[in-house]
Amino acid sequence: MADQHCPGFESNKTLSEVKVKCPECGKEWAVFSDELEKKVKCSACKASFDAKTCKVN
Numbered sequence: 905m906a907d908q909h910c911p912g913f914e915s916n917k918t919l920s921e922v923k924v925k926c927p928e929c930g931k932e933w934a935v936f937s938d939e940l941e942k943k944v945k946c947s948a949c950k951a952s953f954d955a956k957t958c959k960v961n
């Protein structure tokens with residue numbers, strides 16, 4: 905498996921981590937703040953959902 909390293913990633917230092925909770929199975933984990941703009945996939949149950957609708961405060 906090739907190591908897919910994005911060369912632009914190192915300069916992107918403004919990201920913070922946001923905690924989300926899977927609406928399907930209740931698993932909680934952290935995503936980067938830019939992932940709130942897109943769908944994320946739960947590693948536990950494989951459900952995909954909008955990260956910003958499932959933020960945990």
Ligand SMILES: [Zn+2]
Binds near residue numbers: 928930931946950
């Ligand atoms: Zn899940």
